[in-house]
Amino acid sequence: MTIDGAAPSLPAGSSGGLLESLSGFVTELRTAGIPVSLTENLDAMEALRHIPLEDRDAFKYALAATMVKNNSHWKAFETVFEVYFSLRGREYHITDGGEDAVDELITDLLGSREGEGSGAEGLTPEQLAELLYRALMDGNDAMLRAIARAAVTRYAGMEPGRPVGGTYYLYRTLRQLDLDAVLEKMMDAARQETRGELTELEERLAREEYEARMDALRREIEAEIRRRLVADRGAEAVAKSLRKPLPEDIDFMHASREELLALRKAIAPLTRKLAVRLARKRRHGRKGPLDFRSTVRHSLSYGGVPAEPKFRYPRPSKPEIMVVADISGSVAAFARFTLQMVYAISSQFSRVRSFVFIDGIDEVTDYFRATEDISAAIHRINTEADVIWVDGHSDYGHAFEAFWERWGKDVNSKTTVLLLGDARNNYHAAQAWVLAEVAKKARHVYWLNPEPRSYWDTGDSIVSQYATHCDGAYECRNLKQLERFVEQLG
């Protein structure tokens, strides 16, 4: 890899260095899960012939437009791009050069400055804080970049060769800068500027503006740390440590808050598809019984000869769905996701009934119906739903029994039952006969399990006892698998 060292702007055409880093780049994209086909790769090469290579943005967008065809992959692409091409371009040099303008700014701002070293590096912590405050107030991007660089040098304490991830350094730097205090200081200044005449709306808008600038600073610091890591350890190693699953590969069980947010956006089109699949009924294929009336009506055009028999086509029935979801602690993250999915499904179907259970079971359909706001609904479910029978450890057996007793009569031949849970029953009785009964009455019964298939039936998991009565049990750990489940329906 010839990536170390800040190469000057690359010569046009295909220099060996560029080709090499590009192929490393593409390999890394593929490893990260972004499907880059051979033709797309060739397209990218073709595109690079047409753009000025010293224009970093154009270079980036050319690669993105040809290789990344899904917006949810953009973030992953950006990270890999930063890692592989972060050392290119003049303003991105780690030391010396390109800082004269900033230097002048600093001198301007602070008046004469005693101190050794160049750029923002030689500042005292107080000066740095003051600079940071002013740069944030003015929204001065070049300044913020210089400060980010100085702050990383001063506070991150990066040591060459130390195998620590970027987040550690980021945390160290941010702790020293104490952005929360700076924000308050800025808000005070904004208030003073208008002599306390700031209306609430204005105050809030100002706060949002400052927070946006802080985010920009945070990104600069992150990028700076990344650049140094790359210079230290090489692009491949850093790319590997920064690798994160793509949204469709995120494990529901271990998803962080942000990841869940990203998932929510992705899930809407999927539930729509699910709705279509479940609603679709053999429109073609088998014909219904003879439609006598229509046949006679059409025979008139043949002079009364029923030459063209007409049939009643089976009407696609409105699907009824019952979602029964485990919301116990062992599947907490999955449950949050499940509830979002149930909510999304119920906005697509008119007849969705949702149930949640731990060791007791409760119907929560109305919670979703009463409010348009998903987070409010989830909050109500977590606080109000009566799902605890004895001790709040999941007991599938009892929950299913109660389900059968109270709502079993509502299951009919139009109903599709979706069961969501890991079937970890805490060694209670399975009561699998309930599912057998349900399966007899319902159109379909599906089990979606958030655990990897290799964990099934280990410990207290008894999923296969239930699965024998279902039309299918599916591993459903990420969006890709959920999508596959939806694909094979219907």
Add this chain to the structure above:
Amino acid sequence: MSDAAPSRFESPTTVREGLRRVSYLADEGIAGVVYLAERLGKPVLVEGPAGTGKTQLAKSVAELTGSRLIRLQCYEGLDESKALYEWNYKKQLLRIQAQRVGEAASAEKWEDIEEDIFSEQFLLTRPLLEAIRAEEPVVLLIDEVDRVEVETEALLLEILSDYQVSIPELGTVVATQIPLVFLTSNNTRELSEALKRRCLFLHIDYPDIEREREIVLTRVPGISESLADQVVRIVRSIRNLELKKAPSVSETLDWARTLLLLGIQSVDAQAATETLHILLKYQSDIDKAAKDLNASTVSPPR
């Protein structure tokens, strides 16, 4: 490819400036992709939330290059005869009838007729074929391509990769000049790999605050800078909420126009709440945003 046809754009920067002249404010990404599309002769797949100027981009590019815009609006059930071409069978019938009437006089053979009724004068061109056959430069806009079924997508593939249409009775029609093609999608479903592979991909998101302010200033004549600034900041604030449908750029513009018409110089929470229905289209969203805008009267703890 670019060697054959005279290139219309010099660099991404000229594209950007050109688009600005026709009052479309592109960012670097948009300008770069348009430039590449023209250079590489590849279609562009534009994706993004509704109302961020995807369709407008195609229109503006057409205006900029002085080309004719040919638009194909996609919908469920769109088929070959609506998108590509159709035989004008009524005219064909007439032709055969006419033949019968004058049967005694003319001695035309059946083969001649057959050849005749499957000739160009009996062909009804639909948008895709029209774009291919056009002599002058055209911009082809295939709008909301995610609305057609996966099977129908295949119709587009031949055009998008080779710029040609095969008509069994006539042969292959090859484009005389390569049209600029824009496909837009609201991402209601995943498009097929085959389609994506043939296109350059462009995601247009809500613009950042500076660009949106500029858009408001360009598109709403007579608005003051301070009002435009307030408008876009409030809109950004609302977009941060969790809504069913976040306000789009076009709705921002509508809102700015409304405020201007109402003679409001500076937006306060009350004025914003009263005109929220222009920005948001769901009652639940309006309630939520109103609550949020007014909740800020409780100033945050110092």
